[in-house]
Amino acid sequence: MSANKEAAKQILEAIGGEENIASATHCVTRLRFALHDEGKVDKEKLENIDVVKGSFATNGQFQVIIGQGLVDKIFKELSDLAGISQSSKEDTKNAASKNLNPLQRAIKVLADVFIPILPAIVTAGLLMGVNNILTAPGIFGSESLVEMFPQWADFANIIHLIANTAFVFLPALIGWSAVKRFGGNELLGVVLGLMLVHPDLLNAWAYGEALEAGEIPYWNLFGFDIAQVGYQGQVLPILFASFVLAKIEVFLKKRIPDGFQLLVVAPIALLVTGFLSFIVIGPITFAIGNGITDVFVGIFDNFAAVGGLLYGAIYAPLVITGMHHTFLAVDLQLIGSTGGTFLWPIVALSNIAQGSAALAMYFVLRDDKVKGLSFTSAVSAYLGITEPAMFGVNLRYRFPFICAIIGSAIAAVWITINAVTAPAIGVGGLPAVFSIEGGKWLVFSIGMVIAFVVPIVLTYLYAKVRKPNL
The missing domain is CATH 3.30.1360.60 (Glucose permease domain IIB)
Structure with missing residues (x-):
């Protein structure tokens, strides 16, 4: 055998x-x-x-x-x-969902929607990091590389266009994944998402200025004024609209003969959902999304150290429960509303901290198998994949996991009081520095050192002083 x-x-x-x-x-x-x-x-x-x-x-x-x-x-x-x-x-997830409570099912829905589009978002984040290196001042001096070498300007501009596409048309990506998740035709989800960012609509990023200037365009629909506003970078409008679209499509398919479905189902589903999106779904969820953004921004603006400490401490436990997927939606909402997220840089530091705790175990473990796993899983965590380190080593012995949380929380406090943000979601761990805004590279690098050193020292000292059975 x-x-x-x-x-x-x-x-x-x-x-x-x-x-x-x-x-x-x-x-x-x-x-x-x-x-x-x-x-x-x-x-x-x-x-x-x-x-x-x-x-x-x-x-x-x-x-x-x-x-x-x-x-x-x-x-x-x-x-x-x-x-x-x-x-x-999908079959395995559906079979597994029978064991979930309502909260877990809601979290699972978000995970099912966002995980399939994560490769596109992370790739865009990586390319934004490359653009960051070329265009951000404060990395290699007071001037950016493009300012020092103007012949690279168009090269950087093309990279920015390629990288920014996933974020500009984010509702189309979410629409594809969400409608598929809710049982509808994913291509209609793409059309729905593109409809919400149609160039004829007022760009969502210009909404604030237009509102202040009283220049928001309106449709007059039988006496009702409907704002002609797009939803670029928004998460909630397309999520709810996708649910409505899929349910209308499923409802119609059950009641309309097969021979007429092509001519009836998609046009009615898209038309009804489109009107509902601009009249009801969009305005309400846009306000809710901005409210969520204001809450997080308010906490991190007024209580930066507390916000960083809490998120840095709870992120790894959230991974265990799967609830961390909900914060991907918050990250995307923050990027769409404010141009950057202060949550994702903390995630990157948590990756480093889990890797460092696992690396420390390499020097104290006696079991050759787990010892080897400690080293390889640490390398994996430093590159953004934490499952082997977290579940294979740190949670197995518990104290490395706690030491990693402590290191992550301290590092998170440091970067939040220094207002570090990322304009895009990239690869976690050590490569994350390239996705951080240019003027904050040094500050974030110090945070990385904290997340690297503190868990190693704490884990090693605990193992040597308390002498747990290893």
Whole structure:
């Protein structure tokens, strides 16, 4: 029997056998199971398997960390042994959702909407970081590179256009993912999102000035004035509009004969949703979104240290529950409303802190398997992927996780009192510095040093002084 087949067999036994699997799939690094009874899982036996780097349950799914590349081979062997085929991620999520309470289901909906578009947003953030290097003053001197070398101006301008596209047409991305999640035709979601940022509408970023100057254009609809305002960079309007669109489409499909659906369903669904978006959904959710933005901005403007301390401390625990996905929507709302987010830089520091705690465990652990995992997972966390470090090492021994939270909170206080923001969401961990506004690179770098050093020192000292069983 091959090593991969033997590992798959051991994993299958540890999770309660094939009869305990309701649905299964895998992502880049993890096996994802919807299990009938998570109580049948033998975690100790599971995590003693050589290829397993950790396991955890979240959002109704039981996930086993294997690693990039190898996870494909293990899943193939496991599928053959258990006689199951790979379920779609949606099927596994739907099977897992039966185990969730209403709050968890709401969080799961947000995760299902935003995770599929995350690669586009992160890629845009990385490219914005490249543009940042070229155009931001204060990085290499009082002048930007483009100011020092004007021949690079058009090159930087093209990069900015490519990078900024995902944020300019963000409602189209959200519309595609949200309508698909709610059971409708995702292409109609794209059209709905593009409709909300149509160039004939007043740009949302110019709304404040137009309102102050009394220059907002209106449609007159049977005596009612409807503002011709776009929703660039806004999250809530397209989320609610996508839900309405999908439900109208599903409702009509059940009642209209197949031969007439092409001519009736999409036009009616899009037309009704379009009118509702500009008359009701847009204005209400735009006000709610601005209210949420004002609350966060108010906290971080008036109580910067407290806001940084709290978010820096709770972010890692939020990851355990899956609630961190809700803050991606807040980040995007902040970027759309204010031009930058002060929350995401804290996330990047939390990644570094978890990696440093795992790295410290490399020097104190005696178990060769977990020792090796500590080093590789630390490198992964420094590059923005924290699951192996957090679930495979830090939570296993608890005190490294707490030490990482302390380091993250201290670093977060430092960058928030210095008003560090990011104009886009990039890759967490060490590469995050490129996504920070140009004039704050030095301040953020000091925060990175704090997030790097404090967890290492605390974790190492605790292990040596308290001498836990390692």
